[in-house]
Amino acid sequence: MDEPSPSNLPPRRKRRVTSREVALRAGVSRTTVSLVLNNVPGTKIPEQTRQRVLQAARELGYTPHGAARALVTRKNYLLGFVLCQSTEQVFADAFLPEVLRGVTEVAKPEGYRILVEALENVDQPGAYVQLVREQRIDGLILSGPRSDDWQLAELRHEEFPVVLLGQLPGTDFPFVDVDNVRGARKAVEHLLRLRRYPVALITNAPPHYTSSADRLEGYRQALAAYGLPFDGRLVAYGNFTEESGFEAMERLLEHFPSFRSVFIASDVVAFGALAAIRERGLHVPQDIAVVSFDDTRLARYTSPPLTTVRLPARSLGTRAAEMLLHLVEGKPVPERAILLETELVIRESCGFQEKGGAGRDS
Amino acid sequence: MDEPSPSNLPPRRKRRVTSREVALRAGVSRTTVSLVLNNVPGTKIPEQTRQRVLQAARELGYTPHGAARALVTRKNYLLGFVLCQSTEQVFADAFLPEVLRGVTEVAKPEGYRILVEALENVDQPGAYVQLVREQRIDGLILSGPRSDDWQLAELRHEEFPVVLLGQLPGTDFPFVDVDNVRGARKAVEHLLRLRRYPVALITNAPPHYTSSADRLEGYRQALAAYGLPFDGRLVAYGNFTEESGFEAMERLLEHFPSFRSVFIASDVVAFGALAAIRERGLHVPQDIAVVSFDDTRLARYTSPPLTTVRLPARSLGTRAAEMLLHLVEGKPVPERAILLETELVIRESCGFQEKGGAGRDS
């Protein structure tokens, strides 16, 4: 009876229950079934038949076929979330889960699911356009867009709903980003207020990343506000990883060890830098005060706990998703450019003791 | 001419290029277009017409409509990746990016995309079955399955391709998991070898999680192997978070401070525990030796760097994806139960100094 299918064929699964069968069982037409199940407004269907249909559907365990529906509706209720960062970077990205959570939090109640995709090699950027070409997704969130992504421009031209997580100067894509300039400025001004100058800088990434450039800009603004000169010898470049932080700090200590504090534009990079400082036999914050950026979940558990600029990861996700949903549904978008505010979280690495004790923030 | 649509309607986008238009342009039938573009084996189409079709498709920028294709093919080339953990847990999950990377690494070359979904509340488990009901996904990876997930059993009944990331005792779902028992055993035996007993235990999670139960079992096995008794007073339960680790360690130090070492079954929990130890004025590893589990990326940057059991996050993803693809494509599955091996990474928190110096592993 139940003949096992030859293993080179996909297993034959049970036939689907279609709306036709529901119609048959309820004694109505397929049209009526559709009208009832989709709650189409403006149609007058008496409560009795409506109930008959609903019951028939329930009894048969009917669920409409997604593809069939998508074919005619031209909606898939699917949003693409594409990570443009290099693998190195995605790997080090401690925020992905939280951003993703923010996105789904907004998308799910509206019935949208999330398709996550990483661009493996930068050579082949924009494999994601196939998704929009095939019309499999209704909208797109692009995290960490690169300016050398030529396929992106094409999407712009087609007016496909896209929201950037991060910025792409020179384009008018709607985006959500962190206010990196102000965040960095706050961090450095905190150090200056504590009179810890000269203050060095280790960036989070190479300078062509806008986040890196912006945080550098914030650093400059803070110096300027305090009437201090900018000294290029006090700047070293990180590259997302702890290792890069370790090396950057080594370089600074080697060539220009006179600084009294450092702003490190990434927690992860800071972890490495702290190790380098320790290895030199120096102490944080006594010898060098440190303020970093991101407020990774573990920033408070380093020794000493990091004073750092909190990045609103979850909000990044929610705001981007909200914006995208507006675009997808053709509603007017209140803001096309959102810069989220940051918050300086003061712990111990900056040498600022609130009550004089070595208290641990709760 | 180009009348702006009223803003309450979705923007009317360009009409799609269909295969019919390609056929028209190439001077053949739609069937031929399909045959050529899908490279259907066994059909004899002369090179000349084949080229005509390909060129027409190229010129028009034709891409087949995903939904239409899915409708008839009954394949979506989409895999579901569902996180069953509580939000708390997902939040703390440092491995998600890496596991995901492993999954996509395998799935992408085969043409499959990944739909990521988190179960928000445990009350409403299995919202994901809708995805399979609607036939929107071809297969499912369930991370951290819960035994109270009644919808899962339903899927089993329908023979839908599912692979678990983690285990669900009492079911015969294919799964990929870490060998938690052996991993924990290795960790504890290392402490015992260093003669650091009594050795306490802080679990990673409440006992009904298999990972927690298994690591506890490994702890017991190690004790047994060394002929030592199991003492329940030396066991405290963590709950995924640093906070829980902090509190668990406080409880241990409060009620039964005589232990000389502790196995903490999660890096994250260990971070909290380390803070608690520090706060008591005790030192690691001098007063208490610590070995933990996971080898989070930051484990080597705590002070002291953590000796910990490395969990092969990426492999979890790749192996699960491989298994799932076999199921989806109806190929026989070599192994239906995979336990991945772990590796003990020795750093400083266990008090074992390789060369006598306070060396930092490179």
Added chain:
DNA sequence: TGGAGCAGGTAATACGTGTTACTCACGCGC
């Protein structure tokens, strides 16, 4: 008596593809 209007539906078409069954011309052996 003759519509107008309406409640309660339904037939038919469209969506864009994959695939099976079939046509048609043509050469070829006998």
Added chain:
DNA sequence: GCGCGTGAGTAACACGTATTACCTGCTCCA
């Protein structure tokens, strides 16, 4: 002259839904 295989290609159907345009009685009003 006939059957037959074959290369080259097509008509037609299936997939499962949403939606538009239409139909059928019935009531109500002039």
